[in-house]
Each structure stands twice: as structure tokens, then as C-alpha cells.
Amino acid sequence: MPKEGVKGLGDVAMAYNNAFTLTPYVDEIINRALLYLNAGYPIHLKGPAGTGKTVLAMYIAKLIGKPTTMIFGNEAVETSDMIGSDFGYTKRVVEDNYIHSVHKIMEDYEQKWIDGRIINACEKGYVLIYDEFTRSRPETNNILLSVLEEKVLELPINYYGSNKLLKIHPDFKIIFTSNPEEYTGVYKSQDALVDRFITLELDFPDQNSEVNIAVANSGLSLDKAVNLVSIVRSFREINRSKFLVSLRDSIKLCKIIKTANINIAYDNDVFRKVCIDVLTSGISVQKTNIDRTKIKEELNTIIKVVLMEHK
Numbered sequence: 001m002p003k004e005g006v007k008g009l010g011d012v013a014m015a016y017n018n019a020f021t022l023t024p025y026v027d028e029i030i031n032r033a034l035l036y037l038n039a040g041y042p043i044h045l046k047g048p049a050g051t052g053k054t055v056l057a058m059y060i061a062k063l064i065g066k067p068t069t070m071i072f073g074n075e076a077v078e079t080s081d082m083i084g085s086d087f088g089y090t091k092r093v094v095e096d097n098y099i100h101s102v103h104k105i106m107e108d109y110e111q112k113w114i115d116g117r118i119i120n121a122c123e124k125g126y127v128l129i130y131d132e133f134t135r136s137r138p139e140t141n142n143i144l145l146s147v148l149e150e151k152v153l154e155l156p157i158n159y160y161g162s163n164k165l166l167k168i169h170p171d172f173k174i175i176f177t178s179n180p181e182e183y184t185g186v187y188k189s190q191d192a193l194v195d196r197f198i199t200l201e202l203d204f205p206d207q208n209s210e211v212n213i214a215v216a217n218s219g220l221s222l223d224k225a226v227n228l229v230s231i232v233r234s235f236r237e238i239n240r241s242k243f244l245v246s247l248r249d250s251i252k253l254c255k256i257i258k259t260a261n262i263n264i265a266y267d268n269d270v271f272r273k274v275c276i277d278v279l280t281s282g283i284s285v286q287k288t289n290i291d292r293t294k295i296k297e298e299l300n301t302i303i304k305v306v307l308m309e310h311k
């Protein structure tokens, strides 16, 4: 069976978030991405976790308007998950009872080839999103080298009984995403692969985009989201070399404040504690040696200053 990390056609549509927000910043990236894709080059959206790479890839695929296949890179993904393999057996039982005193059963087993996720996309010119491709082992990704350069997919000898080179449809497009190499579980991307696509380095979006994305994902009012996102961004600014404070934190904070109807005020103890819980979660995840008391003091100061400024 294909492994968990590999999803098929249709999954993208289900996973696609209807709250996708277009801002001038997002629009500009999309236009550049389409420019390269339409010229026949795969693109690679690279950036820190929670900068919107996956939803952007999905949105771009949606604009291209072709069915989309998605692969989620991880250690367990194998070449066979992408191109296919002989999975299991087909069993055939023939029962012969022609002469009532003779009872004969014949069983034979046949291996069954099941196409992997990229075959259909390569053949029919669909879109492939390879999310976090550097989490898969480099040797797994080697199969894509000939796809990108020679425009053929090399299939194994057991592919429906004969090995062959599958010609890649001229409309076939790939959108790669990845996190920076210093992240845990990320392999260095192979030079040969990097050389074949165009990388767009992403960072956290501008203030206006982050506010609008947080509003779209949480339903919080714009004026309240402006306050919360300003707190998140100031906190990110001073700590970004130490731990991750992502776009997801802006969304989480807005969602919690909206759902629990928490009053955004410096003298509201609950509000300050929620800010601390949400925005310092990344510290324990990254096991950084950080003075938590100092971080909390910094955050309290930021909350005070931001709420005074936006009064």
C-alpha cells in the first residue's frame, strides 16, 4: 500500500483552505511563480516553517487549473511510492467438481502492479506538489532528475511486465516546498535537483498580509487582529534567531481570543497568559537553552507598548 505521506488526486481539493487570502505581497509571489511555471520550470518555495508555503503551492496549483497530486516528503517515502510497484497478489481459485467423486482445487497467484502517485500526473500533464521534499531521502528523489531534465520517467522492469521510459506530458508541472536545511529531519537538497528548478525564498509576510491571513483564518475583527499580530511580530523580531514564532502563532492567538471572547487588555491576566503560552510554545519544541523569565518579561513589555500605541 502507498505510505501515509503520499496522497492522491482529490486530496488537495479537500485539504485546500478556503480562507486563502490574497494581498499585494502574496499576489506578487504568485505572479512570479506562474511566470517560471509557464516557462516550463518547476518552482521551489523555500522558507521557515509557517510562512505559508504549502497553502501557496495549493493555491498556485488551483490557478493552473489541472488536477493535482500531492506528496508529503518524509523519511519513509520511497521511489516505489512515487512510481508504483508490485503490491500484493491477485488470487485465482478454480474449483473442478466435474466428476462428482473427484474434487480438484487450483490456486494461482499473480503479482499486481499499482501505479504510484506521479505516474498519472506525468502522463497526463497534471500538477505535482512535493511538499517538504527535502524530508525524503535524496536517493528517493533521484527519480525526478530525468523527469526534469530528459522529460522521461524511468519505470522498472516489473512495470506491467516490461520496463519502459514514460514520456512526460509537456504540461506537467512540479511545485516543491522545503524548510531551511538547519531544520531537524531535513536533508541537504541535491545540487543536481536544485539546478533544475527555480527557488523562491519566502519569509514571513508583511504586516498587512499577516493581519488579513489571521482574520481570514480566525474570524476575529480587523482592529483586534491588528493588535494581536503587532504583538506577535514584535516578539518574533527580537527572538527570531532563537526560536520559531510563525504565522500559525498569529492565527492561533486570534482564534483563541475570538473563541473564548477574551478581552485584549494589558491588565487582563488571562490575556497575557494566553499570549505567553501561545508565543513561547516554540521554545520547548526547539529545546533551546533560553531564559524563560526574561522572555516573559520581554513579551509583557511588548504587550504593554503595542496596546498603548493602538489605543
Ligand SMILES: Nc1ncnc2c1ncn2[C@@H]1O[C@H](COP(=O)(O)OP(=O)(O)OP(=O)(O)O)[C@@H](O)[C@H]1O
Pocket: 017, 019, 020, 021, 022, 026, 047, 048, 049, 050, 051, 052, 053, 054, 055, 056, 177, 178, 179, 213, 216, 217, 247, 248, 251
Ligand atoms: N495566503 C494565505 N491565506 C490564508 N491562510 C494562509 C495564507 N498563508 C498562510 N496561511 C495559513 O498559515 C498557516 C501556515 O501556512 P502553511 O502550512 O502553508 O505554512 P508552511 O510554510 O507550509 O509551513 P511548514 O513549513 O511548517 O509546513 C496555515 O494555517 C495556513 O492556512
